[in-house]
Amino acid sequence: MTPSLDAYVLLSSALFAVGFLGVLVRRNTLVIFMCLELMLVAATLALVAFSRFNGTGDGDVFVFFILTVAAAEVAVGLAIIVALFRTRQTIQVDRIDSLRR
Amino acid sequence: MEHLAFNCLSVFALACALGVVLSKNAVNGAMCLLLCLAAVAGLFVELHAYLLAFILVLVYAGAVVALFLFIVMLLDMQGGQPWHFRGVQAVAGLVAAALLIAGLDLIAIRGRLGAGPASPGDVGSSLELYAYPLFTTYLLPVEVIGFLLLVAMLGVIVLSRRAGEPGESK
Numbered sequence: 001m002t003p004s005l006d007a008y009v010l011l012s013s014a015l016f017a018v019g020f021l022g023v024l025v026r027r028n029t030l031v032i033f034m035c036l037e038l039m040l041v042a043a044t045l046a047l048v049a050f051s052r053f054n055g056t057g058d059g060d061v062f063v064f065f066i067l068t069v070a071a072a073e074v075a076v077g078l079a080i081i082v083a084l085f086r087t088r089q090t091i092q093v094d095r096i097d098s099l100r101r
Numbered sequence: 102m103e104h105l106a107f108n109c110l111s112v113f114a115l116a117c118a119l120g121v122v123l124s125k126n127a128v129n130g131a132m133c134l135l136l137c138l139a140a141v142a143g144l145f146v147e148l149h150a151y152l153l154a155f156i157l158v159l160v161y162a163g164a165v166v167a168l169f170l171f172i173v174m175l176l177d178m179q180g181g182q183p184w185h186f187r188g189v190q191a192v193a194g195l196v197a198a199a200l201l202i203a204g205l206d207l208i209a210i211r212g213r214l215g216a217g218p219a220s221p222g223d224v225g226s227s228l229e230l231y232a233y234p235l236f237t238t239y240l241l242p243v244e245v246i247g248f249l250l251l252v253a254m255l256g257v258i259v260l261s262r263r264a265g266e267p268g269e270s271k
Contacts, residue, residue, distance in 0.1 A: 024194030
């Protein structure tokens, strides 16, 4: 008896929601970025589950692409955060409010 | 048996995800992210996607989390800026997350996902399953992804250079 597709979809949506909550609630740019990665992984889990239950391997191939894009995104994002820290001496989103004024 | 493994892994993954959101220290958050990724890799194994589980651990746990830890140490935020949930923001975040999960689950339930096959189809787990589509159906995306990686690499090099450094064309 294997878990049903519903269980996987519920789990992946719960993971996505937790990551979304983190993006909205946390003020540290690095933690927000980690929560973004969490959301990507949740989407990946849903893709693999759908692919398996559909009986094709296409979803798995898309997961390859997602992983590649995530790796590139992390590299660029962290470089931006480091550049931000160099100019502003902070990475708290509350203090990065030039556009608000 | 598989139900037990699924339940354990999913509870573990959710707990670690909450740990990422709630941990005060960014290093602890990164460690929780690592554990969460390990749990998701376990779920991949349960779905018979062994290669993807391996790649997830290799790329995410090996490269991405290590990079995160490296940057956290570099920016040295240990102990600094303790955080607290601010009233309006925390409530708005909780409501938004609840709405999101409710909407997604409504789709999952109304969409009659149960109408499909009740168990994972046996599509095999050989490398050919991944390699053949990558070089036929998805050849163009593969090339675009390769170009994207090149552009990302160049972007990181440009971003990590200080303005006015020697070598900067002026």
